Amino acid sequence: xxxxxxxxxxxxxxxxxxxxxxxxxxxxxxxxxxxxxxxxxxxxxxxxxxxxxxxxxxxxxxxxxxxxxxxxxxxxxxxxxxxxxxxxxxxxxxxxxxxxxxxxxxxxxxxxxxxxxxxxxxxxxxxxxxxxxxxxxxxxxxxxxxxxxxxxxxxxxxxxxxxxxxxxxxxxxxxxxxxxxxxxxxxxxxxxxxxxxxxxxxxxxxxxxxxxxxxxxxxxxxxxxxxxxxxxxxxxxxxxxxxxxxxxxxxxxxxxxxxxxxxxxxxxxxxxxxxxxxxxxxxxxxxxxxxxxxxxxxxxxxxxxxxx
Amino acid sequence: xxxxxxxxxxxxxxxxxxxxxxxxxxxxxxxxxxxxxxxxxxxxxxxxxxxxxxxxxxxxxxxxxxxxxxxxxxxxxxxxxxxxxxxxxxxxxxxxxxxxxxxxxxxxxxxxxxxxxxxxxxxxxxxxxxxxxxxxxxxxxxxxxxxxxxxxxxxxxxxxxxxxxxxxxxxxxxxxxxxxxxxxxxxxxxxxxxxxxxxxxxxxxxxxxxxxxxxxxxxxxxxxxxxxxxxxxxxxxxxxxxxxxxxxxxxxxxxxxxxxxxxxxxxxxxxxxxxxxxxxxxx
Numbered sequence: 001x002x003x004x005x006x007x008x009x010x011x012x013x014x015x016x017x018x019x020x021x022x023x024x025x026x027x028x029x030x031x032x033x034x035x036x037x038x039x040x041x042x043x044x045x046x047x048x049x050x051x052x053x054x055x056x057x058x059x060x061x062x063x064x065x066x067x068x069x070x071x072x073x074x075x076x077x078x079x080x081x082x083x084x085x086x087x088x089x090x091x092x093x094x095x096x097x098x099x100x101x102x103x104x105x106x107x108x109x110x111x112x113x114x115x116x117x118x119x120x121x122x123x124x125x126x127x128x129x130x131x132x133x134x135x136x137x138x139x140x141x142x143x144x145x146x147x148x149x150x151x152x153x154x155x156x157x158x159x160x161x162x163x164x165x166x167x168x169x170x171x172x173x174x175x176x177x178x179x180x181x182x183x184x185x186x187x188x189x190x191x192x193x194x195x196x197x198x199x200x201x202x203x204x205x206x207x208x209x210x211x212x213x214x215x216x217x218x219x220x221x222x223x224x225x226x227x228x229x230x231x232x233x234x235x236x237x238x239x240x241x242x243x244x245x246x247x248x249x250x251x252x253x254x255x256x257x258x259x260x261x262x263x264x265x266x267x268x269x270x271x272x273x274x275x276x277x278x279x280x281x282x283x284x285x286x287x288x289x290x291x292x293x294x295x296x297x298x299x300x301x302x303x304x305x306x307x308x
Numbered sequence: 309x310x311x312x313x314x315x316x317x318x319x320x321x322x323x324x325x326x327x328x329x330x331x332x333x334x335x336x337x338x339x340x341x342x343x344x345x346x347x348x349x350x351x352x353x354x355x356x357x358x359x360x361x362x363x364x365x366x367x368x369x370x371x372x373x374x375x376x377x378x379x380x381x382x383x384x385x386x387x388x389x390x391x392x393x394x395x396x397x398x399x400x401x402x403x404x405x406x407x408x409x410x411x412x413x414x415x416x417x418x419x420x421x422x423x424x425x426x427x428x429x430x431x432x433x434x435x436x437x438x439x440x441x442x443x444x445x446x447x448x449x450x451x452x453x454x455x456x457x458x459x460x461x462x463x464x465x466x467x468x469x470x471x472x473x474x475x476x477x478x479x480x481x482x483x484x485x486x487x488x489x490x491x492x493x494x495x496x497x498x499x500x501x502x503x504x505x506x507x508x509x510x511x512x513x514x515x516x517x518x519x520x521x522x523x524x525x526x527x528x529x530x531x532x533x534x535x536x537x538x539x540x541x542x543x544x545x546x547x548x549x550x551x552x553x554x555x556x557x558x559x560x561x562x563x564x565x566x567x568x569x570x571x572x573x574x575x576x577x578x579x580x581x582x583x584x585x586x587x588x589x590x591x
Binding site for chain 2: 074077078081098
């Protein structure tokens, strides 16, 4: 039996179904991402697990127990909010220790566990700072430490990295994954960023209009998208003669689909081409290997595996 | 030297000097002049008025009453205004607007009219509430309201409540909407969330509201004049009486200046306290 089960979970606001019959099983220790555009129901799903939103119908079970019968304050879940929602009037140590204090953990043990967790997220030296005196990335770690210190059964991450700049985000992705592997907490990540979802999770749930379009490991969803929506949402894709082809799978060859290069954009590690063909505009991504590449206006032939 | 910016400031500065600085300076000067029943105001420099105001127990009582009333008004306004603002902040879309209007509406009505309303409800035997309560046999004599400090405190707290609500509401709006959920998820009950998370964060708002309410209550004129009348004077009605009834302008000026100085000292001190206490937490 799965550790966390969402069973036909539905949330309606008036006549609109924000979440529409979502069923999902999460194994213990698994990292699952709910991925989709804004308004797809991913945040509502997270809030139903957390207990801030009541489902219209369906069930949520955690370790076989009905989670909906338990008050939000008693669920013992760790949550990292998009805005971090740190307590600005408390120091970092007080922020992290708050959950333990609520559980009635003795002061001495609280102190050790707070110190351990701050060490885990690399903020050992910042215990007496106030949130306002820290950078966005540091605040993010405090929020993570505050959620992890209570040893939650499930860790819920609501767009945790979206307030960080691109470079920092990449670093935090790696770190977040390492921390999750270390502590082994079952984790649900909500994000609209497909790269983030694919980088972090064991499985992704691609959501659209309240429904799960596809549930599976990231590379499987990328390679074999179940629907055109999934194909489009997980990176760039070309629709050539009814078949979906990823731009990086297309190469320039001596024979194949004939076309003319309309635009060529240099992006550092790769070139981005748009090629006019008889089947329409095709996007091609080629690694920058240092070789000479076709220029704008050149006649080219496109080939890819599986093309008849 | 760039003169243009300074020249552009001149009209505003002239206006400010003309309507604030000059009359204020004249009032201060006036407080050092002499006055007699038959000789009127004499433009000399004496300390008689200040000695009287600072030395006479009659004035001590008056100022003590003024600040006692202001203190209790502030307390009452904070006790009711802060929860009121919190409830208002949690209301949903149409209701929030409606109740904000209900709270701010009284500001559109003259203080005199609002205070007279209290007088109509509680004034002596014929006050509506007193009449009703006596008619029901709940009380045998009318509740004392007119010419009591309690009456002034209640009426002033009602008049000044919107300022407290607005100040607290402003600080509530800076609150992260997820912060209460964050505390709940960590296992905090509703009361703990209020006491440990919400209250400390709106404390600067409550304190700035308290400063406004205190200053306005201590310098209020219309409400103490109507409810307290001649029998129960406060600093502002005292100054008024010295100016317009006794015609002892210099003494009235001394009372007014002392009230101003005391208020500035209290407000400044309170501000310093708030800034020092919360500087680290709230930029």
